[in-house]
Amino acid sequence: MVNPNGNFRTGGCTGCGLRPVLHEFRPGDGAPSYTFKGENIMKKKTVALMLAAAMAASLTACAGSGSSAESKTTAAADSSAKEESTKADDAEKTTDAAEKKDNSDLKIGLVTDVGGVNDGSFNQSSWEGLQKAAEDFGVEVNYLESSTDADYVPNIETFIDEDYDLIISVGYMLADATRQAAEANPDCNFAIIDDATIDLPNVTCLMFRQEQAAYLVGYVAGLMTKTNNIGFVIGMTNETMNLFGYGYCAGAIDANPDITIQQFNANSFADPATGKTNASTAITNGADIIFHAAGATGLGVIEACQEAGVYAIGVDRDQYNDAPGTVVTSAMKRVDNAVYDSVESLINGTLKGGVHTYDLAAGGVDIAPSQDLLPEDVKKAVEDVKKKIVAGEVTVPSSKEEFEAAYGDVYQLD
Numbered sequence: 001m002v003n004p005n006g007n008f009r010t011g012g013c014t015g016c017g018l019r020p021v022l023h024e025f026r027p028g029d030g031a032p033s034y035t036f037k038g039e040n041i042m043k044k045k046t047v048a049l050m051l052a053a054a055m056a057a058s059l060t061a062c063a064g065s066g067s068s069a070e071s072k073t074t075a076a077a078d079s080s081a082k083e084e085s086t087k088a089d090d091a092e093k094t095t096d097a098a099e100k101k102d103n104s105d106l107k108i109g110l111v112t113d114v115g116g117v118n119d120g121s122f123n124q125s126s127w128e129g130l131q132k133a134a135e136d137f138g139v140e141v142n143y144l145e146s147s148t149d150a151d152y153v154p155n156i157e158t159f160i161d162e163d164y165d166l167i168i169s170v171g172y173m174l175a176d177a178t179r180q181a182a183e184a185n186p187d188c189n190f191a192i193i194d195d196a197t198i199d200l201p202n203v204t205c206l207m208f209r210q211e212q213a214a215y216l217v218g219y220v221a222g223l224m225t226k227t228n229n230i231g232f233v234i235g236m237t238n239e240t241m242n243l244f245g246y247g248y249c250a251g252a253i254d255a256n257p258d259i260t261i262q263q264f265n266a267n268s269f270a271d272p273a274t275g276k277t278n279a280s281t282a283i284t285n286g287a288d289i290i291f292h293a294a295g296a297t298g299l300g301v302i303e304a305c306q307e308a309g310v311y312a313i314g315v316d317r318d319q320y321n322d323a324p325g326t327v328v329t330s331a332m333k334r335v336d337n338a339v340y341d342s343v344e345s346l347i348n349g350t351l352k353g354g355v356h357t358y359d360l361a362a363g364g365v366d367i368a369p370s371q372d373l374l375p376e377d378v379k380k381a382v383e384d385v386k387k388k389i390v391a392g393e394v395t396v397p398s399s400k401e402e403f404e405a406a407y408g409d410v411y412q413l414d
Contacts, residue, residue, distance in 0.1 A: 101138075103138045103139045106346070107159075108167075108168065109142050111143070111146060111159070112144070114146055114148060119299075120314075120317070121296065121298065121319075123171075125335040126170045133339070133340045133344070146174075156174075156177055160185055165346060168193070175197055178195075178203065192204075192206065204352065206358070207356065208333040209357065213367065214247030214251065214291075216382055217251065217329055219254065220367070221259075224311070225256065230261055231278075231282030231287035233294050242413065246398065247396050250407060254385075262282045269296060275294055275299065275300030283310055291313035291315070299322070302322055313327070314331070317330065318370050328373045329373070330370075366386075
């Protein structure tokens with residue numbers, strides 16, 4: 001999963017004045033193409049012309065040799081056809097103008113957390129969403145990787161110094177650095193993923209109901225385990241990350257009340273070795289399915305599961321291709337869509353501060369589309385419970401209080 005569009009930033013010294021390396025992506029740099037909206041307008045135009053021609057032909061066939069009234073009717077039909085054609089032309093021109101609008105002067109920068117842009121998780125998903133925005137809208141996009149927490153402030157400042165129009169921070173760990181930068185630069189637009197604590201007009205907080213996605217994969221684990229023993233590895237424990245734990249445990253228990261859930265805090269999003277150790281311990285103790293919500297640390301979880309021949313559950317993006325035959329499903333957060341939407345709003349002049357939440361009903365979270373390893377009865381059961389969540393018939397706990405009121409003190413990491 002090496003990013004073909006730039007060399008990774010290997011550090012950058014915060015004390016010696018060396019600048020971090022920007023990783024730039026421009027439309028046409030070998031990225032995939034996408035379908036644009038213009039073809040719908042062309043279809044409408046073609047249909048309008050065909051209908052108008054048919055009307056004219058029908059009226060002409062019915063006309064007498066010299067009827068003035070019928071001639072006027074035919075003329076009216078011709079006029080209507082021309083009008084419809086003109087409207088279609090105008091609509092096509094408007095759409096083409098929007099698609100061809102020169103946005104090349106707009107620059108959007110992405111600052112990762114310590115997991116890096118190839119974490120197989122939300123940093124990578126964010127960058128993929130930004131690349132798609134570059135392809136569709138013609139904007140310039142770049143990213144800076146953060147090797148340590150100390151990189152957050154200088155990375156954001158680099159984009160500010162270079163007059164970027166929107167700076168996207170990936171993860172709540174960048175909250176303090178983002179708040180500081182936004183307060184000092186009120187004319188610059190910021191967006192941050194997985195943090196809702198910044199109440200500033202120039203900061204868009206992109207939040208997700210990740211507990212709903214976690215509930216679905218927990219439901220899968222509860223139905224598919226053969227040992228009634230599953231595992232969970234978290235990157236760090238806090239209010240945001242614990243939502244994964246609440247959802248996963250609730251889903252697993254609802255599907256299988258007799259289940260045992262082993263739980264581990266790796267205390268890092270960038271430590272695959274610890275993730276592998278945690279998963280190996282869970283496997284030794286009988287777990288046959290392990291879910292990680294741990295960023296790049298989770299790559300170690302997947303590796304341990306692959307080596308032991310048990311199932312892993314991915315997070316944030318569809319991780320099936322990281323280990324086909326091992327990753328049974330993933331709890332997806334459509335971070336890519338949220339990033340893309342933010343860029344589109346910037347272009348349209350509608351980007352606003354405040355909290356924007358993506359949930360299951362809106363397609364902001366879901367179970368992964370790769371479902372080759374799921375039995376048909378499990379697929380059906382998951383679809384049924386999805387409908388119940390959207391309809392409000394199943395309530396997924398979104399706090400310690402809600403979880404313990406329904407399930408007791410089962411979740412141990414909060």
